[in-house]
Amino acid sequence: MRIRKPCAAQTAGLGNIFSQKNNKGEENETMKKILALVLVLIMALGLAACAAPAAPAEEPTPAAEPETEKVDSQAILAELKTPAEESNWERTTSSQEVIDFLKVVAEHSAGRIILDTTTFATEAGTPISYMIISDVAPASPADVPEDKGVVYVNCNIHSGEIEGKESMMIFAREVAQGKHDDLLKDLVVIIVPNSNPDGNDNLGKNRITTQFTPKLVGTRAEGNGLNVNRDMTKLETACGRTIVKLMNDWNPILFIDAHATDGSYMRHAVTYNWGLNAGTDAELLAYNRDVFCSRALRDGSYLASKGKVAVPYGNWGYYYSDIVAEGWRTFEDYARYTTNYAGLRNRLALLLEVYSYDDFPVRVDTQYECIYGALQVVAKDKDEIKAMIAAADARSEARATEGINPEKDFVALNSEMTTMPFEGKDTLTVLSYETGEDGTVIGERLYDDEGDPYAIEYGAPVDYETEYWGTFVPTDVETMGAYYLIDQDCTEFIELMKFHGVEMTQLPNDVTVAGADHLHFAIKSYTSGGAVIDGRERKDYEGHFQTLVTGEWKKGDGDIVIPAGTYVISTAQRFGSFAALMCEPAAVDGGVAWNFFDNYLDAKEGTFRANYSNDVTAAAGSENERKEQVSIPILKIPAFETLAEALA
Secondary structure: OOOOOOOHHHHOOHHHHHOOOOOOHHHHHHHHHHHHHHHHHHHHHHHHHHHOOOOOOOOOOOOOOOOOOOOOHHHHHHHOOOHHHHOOOOOOOOHHHHHHHHHHHHHOOOOOEEEEOOOOEOOOOOEOOEEEEOOOOOOOHHHOOOOOEEEEEEEOOOOOOOHHHHHHHHHHHHHHOOOOHHHHOOEEEEEEOOOOHHHHHOOEEOOOOOOOOOOEEOOOOOOOOOOHHHOOOOOOOHHHHHHHHHHHHHOOOEEEEEEEOOOOOOOOOEEEEOOOOOOOOHHHHHHHHHHHHHHHHOOOOHHHHOOOOEEEOOEEOOOOOOEHHHOEEOOOOOOOOHHHHHHHOOOEEEEEEEOOOOOHHHHHHHHHHHHHHHHHHHHHHHHHHHHHHHHHHHHHHOHHHHOOOOOOOEEEEEEEEEOOOEOOEOOEEEEEEOEOOOOEEOEEEEEOOOOOEEEEEEOOEEEEEEOEEOEEEEEEEEEOOOEEEEOOOOHHHHHHHHHHOOOOEEOOOOEEEOHHHOEEEEEEEEEEOOEEEOOEEEOOEOOEOOEEEEEEEEEOOOOEEEOOOOEEEEOOOOOHHHHHHHHOOOOOOOOOOOOOOHHHOOOOOOOHHHHOOEEEEEOOOOOOOEEEEEOOOEEEEOOHHHHHHHHO
């Protein structure tokens, strides 16, 4: 057994007691006894204390675990710059840099931004990213609150026109910082900042001859050489299909497409337009033009508060002649353009074209101010806009009960530009500069040491009151059908229409239709190529030799059996006007024109087109003119009641 020794703390000093000496006799003895007794008591107490378990030494308080460093999102976002900003506006942002930047923004947005980089890609595999933005970003269209308005902002479709891409990256950063929460209480904003990423990265000089800074920008066309802003009917590009898929999924009440101008000299910061197609719902078109665009961009707008003046889209002269006396003229109303397409779908549309001669950062600021101002108007007027759109959709759907009215239910096969009043005047005020002897606006390019243009030296400023060629009237018109029937082997066209979101069904059984109740297209001639685009004939256009036909709808000679499986497209749907345009054989932007029926013009047994073959002049007017037998695989049914029982 181990014997405990007295604790040192309790025995210290005892030796001093014994070292004391006392020379007095009895006192010494007495003192010795007392001391001995005291000593015994002290030792007993000491041994008892030492025998008790020793109190554990006090453990040092461990140092607190270092607190996990909290990410300061606001600090990160405050320091975050776009590549264009970091370069002092010397260059634009690459496609990968767009994604890298937005990943940081979304990560630090506190749920305001969802970034999708995987759903869409180009034919080359390059991601087409998009953002879902709100005060609390919805994960899907089904999660959008009913009281919010959805806006779709498309940027960089022409990838040399970079202002939308750059401005919406800045806007996204501000959203993540919480700067736009009040605005976003009423909105969900879908932004595609870089809808043409392959073109964006194919950099070169002088890609846009009217845009001097930055020197290197991408191409107008996408990776396969097609203009996406001419692809909205045929949808051959991944970029075009992305736009339509997002439209169908999110159902925006406003579609915005961000561009830069073609270059007429002026003193306006931006030109703009609405959906122009002559077949657009008339009431919705008027509201889009006269109410929405005015509030978004004209007097009293956010843009105007920045001291900038907008004017409806145009260029001087007939097909870009730059001759002032020929008036201010807009672009074509074909549905192949994004904003015309959106309008024909019964939705508001806004084309924004910032002034290309302005310096890069000025153009970016202008594009930001335009888009932000439009968002403000939608947030404020969303209920009114939704009501206008619902009324347009209802007018389309009411055809089922009210029938086809030729006065308003027509298809503009082609159209021509004409003049119109604007804001209560017969003329439009365009801020520009003085003209030279040839009638064009004076502007001399200035060049830097590398031989590149960097500015324009204008003449004196002039405010012109000019004719405004800003609307279209049909030149060739057909009354819309109640139904269009498509032979079931025309799979490419059917898949195209389904992708557009057009509703259709198939006949469950053979149906006999009287001759008086159906129309077949009696084709007279067709040419391959030769479409007139921008005032000149094009043999090939956007990778196509368009099939341009002439002919007329005629009643059948007698009863006809429509086989089971035939596709039936009703015009009593919200996309009814668009569907009718695509189904009309002679429409310059329809399915026949874009070659979707080229392989189905034969009298194939078992199809309804076998009943109607025509001797047709092919390649009319050319050295290859010849006669062919052609059958058009489209029938028109004028009245809804004709197929009511068959479709019940």
